[in-house]
Amino acid sequence: VSTQSTGTSGQCFILDNGSHTIKCGWKSDKSPEISHNWIMRPKDRRRQFVGHHIDKCLDMSNIHITSPFQKGYLLNWSAQKTIWDATFDEQFSVNPAETQLIVTEPTLNFSAIQEPWDETIFEEYGFKSLFRCSASTLTAFHYKQTHQDNQCCLIVDAGHAFTHIVPYHNGKQIVAGTKRINVGGKHMCNLLKELISYRQLNLLEETYACNLIKEDVCFVSTSFKEEMDLAKSKDPSVLCEYVLPDFVNTHRGYVKLPHVAEEGEEGVKKPGPSQEQIIRLSLERFSVPEMLFNPSDIGIQEMGLTEAIVFAIRQCPINMQPHLFNNIVIIGGSSKFQNFKERIIRDVRSCAPDEFTVNVYRPEDPVVEAWKGGQLLAGWSEYPNIRVTKAEYEEHGANISSKKLNDSIIIGNT
16 A cells, blocks of 8 residues: 555646656656556466566566557557556546546557547546646656746657657757657666677576666766776776675675675576576676667667667757757666766767857756656646636547647646
């Protein structure tokens, strides 16, 4: 049962519905609760774990993961509704008839996908009202409220399925400058699985474990050649040992200091009577996040992140460009990599005109920044005018949603 506050009549519920995690909570909560947007089945297949119940699964090895999202878009509504049922009913005791809902969707979502959102929220759940927008729009709103003097900002959302670069002016999305890179945390996890499986231990079926390894040990290189030289020399600043969980004594992997290893030993340590199973990681730690900056290195014909940021800014009006360079906001799970912010500052600075200031802002917790934006939006004086009520939906159907709910809406000051 959730430790968050229980909703009261007419309260607003904010749901940041990502392809990897759900960040959700009431407007009155200090912070959201975070759970996986997955359905998991262990190898015995006798029980499934949904959403926030995943933490109760004791054996995460060889688990089967069902995601409502495919290639970053919500397509499996049966799975999503199962997860939402657990969230609304069990975790938060939401009464939809008395609750206003703010929910996020992918940037520039397809209209054919948006219609099932509205049908599910109004017809199946019966929420009192709905406001649907992208996570970048809520982040831009939050940034504008906390940086009143800045009219422009560029949101870089480094998410699980892909990475979006979205410019805003006075809360209005500049569609011409919006850019998507088809590289995200999922692709990095898959690359890490392949590297470890080829060199050391077969982890191709261990998506959950590899994702934790990526989060625990990977970092962004500020000088790729120097990092490669350090990796070749097995420098302890790059080389690390990771203890895999055995799901008997340990249920989560952890980093072990390199000097604990026996000298001259390579690869994987096989578990003995009192010995952990350890993998050694060196160049994998920084070569995996590098694919976001240079996806062509592994055969993905996409712009790198820095190139995409500069390209997006240059698609905007000239008088906005210096303000966009000066207000780059990074969010999403991948933005938490060590040196991620520093790499963007360095690379964008080298591409930007000399007279422009380059400034990158990373929130204290970039994963929940969009949820905080929704929290502020729920208290905005104009919010009742931009949401869609159930009565409006019943009278006008999907047309009212397509008219009122879109990312180009102007969000002003509170």
